[in-house]
Amino acid sequence: MSKSTQEAIKQLRDYKVTCPNCKKESPLSLWGFVQTYWYERPRGCMDGDNWWPSEDIKQCLLVCPNTCLSGGVNFAVRIYDLPIDRRELDWVFGLVKQITKLHESDLSLIFADHYVQYGDREIENSEERRRAREAELEIY
Ligand SMILES: [Zn+2]
Numbered sequence: 001m002s003k004s005t006q007e008a009i010k011q012l013r014d015y016k017v018t019c020p021n022c023k024k025e026s027p028l029s030l031w032g033f034v035q036t037y038w039y040e041r042p043r044g045c046m047d048g049d050n051w052w053p054s055e056d057i058k059q060c061l062l063v064c065p066n067t068c069l070s071g072g073v074n075f076a077v078r079i080y081d082l083p084i085d086r087r088e089l090d091w092v093f094g095l096v097k098q099i100t101k102l103h104e105s106d107l108s109l110i111f112a113d114h115y116v117q118y119g120d121r122e123i124e125n126s127e128e129r130r131r132a133r134e135a136e137l138e139i140y
Helices: 001-015 086-100 126-138
Strands: 014-018 025-027 034-040 051-053 062-063 076-079 113-118
Touching: 001 086, 062 113, 113 126
Parallel strands: 034 113
Antiparallel strands: 014 025, 034 051, 034 062, 062 076
């Protein structure tokens, strides 16, 4: 990893984001990142349900690191809806996308936690999900 990339990561981790719900300011490194997936109908009778990860980072969500609840669950905000100046938001999250390519292992360079959400279903912890899948595979 180049020195400039390391510096950019540090800058992004320290970047302060104000939660629109609890109004507390926290560095980006403490927020959880939610990769959203969108649904595509099966195209033929042989085709199953298709879920695709959003490639537009602004359609992904951030989970507030404070004790910040909304409807009984941790508050999450769509990046697009963050109270940040448009150009700054494009710049900051454009850089996040450029560095992480939205890959889980690289997202952890910046964010504390990584989650997934399918459509408007409940947000799932991606690590728990992976463990559950591994446990399933061990059966066979
Ligand atoms: Zn909050």
